[in-house]
Amino acid sequence: MAQIVIFKKPLTGLGREAILAVGYLGRLFLFFLRGFLLAFQPPFQFDKVRQQIYFIGMKSVFVICLTAGFTGMVLGLQGYYALVKYGSTSALGSAVALSLVREMGPVLTAIMVIARAGSAMAAEIGIMRISEQIDALETMDIDPMRYLISPRVAAALICFPLLTALFDVVGLYGGYLSGSVLLGVNPAFYFARAQSSVEMADIVGGFLKSIVFAAIVVAICCYQGYYTHTRAEFGAKGVSQSTTSAVVISCVLILVADYVLTTFLM
């Protein structure tokens, strides 16, 4: 009996947290679904989608190239020193290409976009919430989900795969730079092995991941901003909390989703 009491408290606590987490995920999904479906409701908001593509995609190009370049270079270095022990440095191209296309590309792109655009999205929508701009939209009979969230959802779904592709290509050349130019792996082997080892399934899998990540990132970042007013803290503090939790939750969920997706794709 006494033992049951001891275990009861942490167990109920765990259960409560689990229920809250499941509830959160459910609301998140519905939130995303609404934003997604409203994007297809005519009249289309091309102009707003274009603005968001510029913000999420175009403005991320530089930071994506930078991270992709260095990621590829590190992969080239690590791969070279691992392979050189077995005398198979010619396989460097396939090692770099496969890790980029399957894993590093989608995941690191998502994390960089969270840092650059996701946090900004959460803060921007959060400020609009606390300054009653979202309420103002509602009083004007403008659906804030459609007006604010849908263009962001559409833009994220378009941008993530493209940025991932960019990441993959730049990363591949980063690996070439460190592997071939600095460490002397034959460039012809490097690119030939990269080309032959990557299959269409890898590329499709990588893009699938990036689309799922896009959905996760845009849903969480918009959701956290949109519901800033339901937090215990008000005003600027509430917005800062929303932004922080948007970044943390979406990063964690990206890695969790990556594991789950990889399991299915393998």
Added chain:
Amino acid sequence: MEAAPLIELCNVVKTLGPTRVLDGVDLKIYRGEITAVIGKSGSGKSVLLKHIIGLFEPDEGDILIEGRSRAERSAAEKRELKRKFSYVFQDTALFDFLTVFENIALPLSERRDRSPEEIGRRVREKLHQLDLDDVGEKYPSQLSGGMKKRVALARALVTDPEIVLFDEPTTGLDPIRKNAVHSMILEYQQRYGFTGVVVSHEIPDIFFIAQRVAMIDEGKIRFEGTPEEIQRAADPEVRAFIEGLESPRDDLTGIDSHPIGQKRLLQEMIRLQRHEIPFSIVLLAMESRAGTERIGGHEAGQQVFKLFANHVTQNTYITDTCFRFDINKIMVVLPDTNREQAERFCRKISRTLEGHPLLDALEENAGFRYAVRAGIAQARPGLDLGDLVAEAQQELAVFYESRP
């Protein structure tokens, strides 16, 4: 004569977090009237307003609009209803990612039932009316607080709404701007006949434009009635609240405020009854004749009114009392004066208005013109105070007109 109310709140209860903000609110709002909602800070005035427009759903009770609650309406009817409303937010709630022009155009452009040319025309018209012609391309963050308030007003009025809810539209404005906004709300309301609900702290100024006043306290409506009724209310809470906010001097003109003037009238009435000392009252109403299609005209109007009040006080004796009677009216109480002497007093004012600095203020705001009407009444024993004032109001006749 009690008509059916346009909006009726029935026992509305709302709990936000741990506090019961609204605790059974019953309120009726009538078509074509301006209803002022007053009350202490944090007493739930804004929450009440948000219930009316549907941003909040009541926990208990119901809100009937044109006799029907929101729950009874279909989605299409709800949209139609929403389009009749406009809301002026306390902190303006302008969209900071849009320019002033786009902000004002948004409620029209998202409805997509008008051509871009027509929207542009209407927005420019509103920009002009609110003296915002030069700031259309600016962003709200580049504007001063007073300008933002005007943009918010323009955005609320651009859709020609039937019901406008104002959440403290004049907080933080100086007396001239504040009175100009009030006078514009009043003029718009008279011209377009919208129904207004104004949450305000501006006591007693708000009484000048409201036909009905509701005071909210501890989540309930403590008082509901006309401005005259609330100023005479016996309820100690209501009295304490009103008197706490009223200053003895009107903050625009510097002359005595309405309640002080009323007290003076009573004293004179008693003197008349006890000692048979006659007295007269002169009601001076300054009316705008042109230029008030823009808020700048209203501001000029308030400025001229201020100077006019000053001018009137300069022409009175120390025993006379001038007080602000209405948004554009001054009442002068002249003790020991009969009707004839009061008429002489009016003529003196009329004469001295010619070539007076009032006109300088006019030249600065070219286009604004005004007229002054005067009504005189002499008190007689047995005549009720209300009847005396009514007599003066009936007698109002033009006695001075500014030159074009």
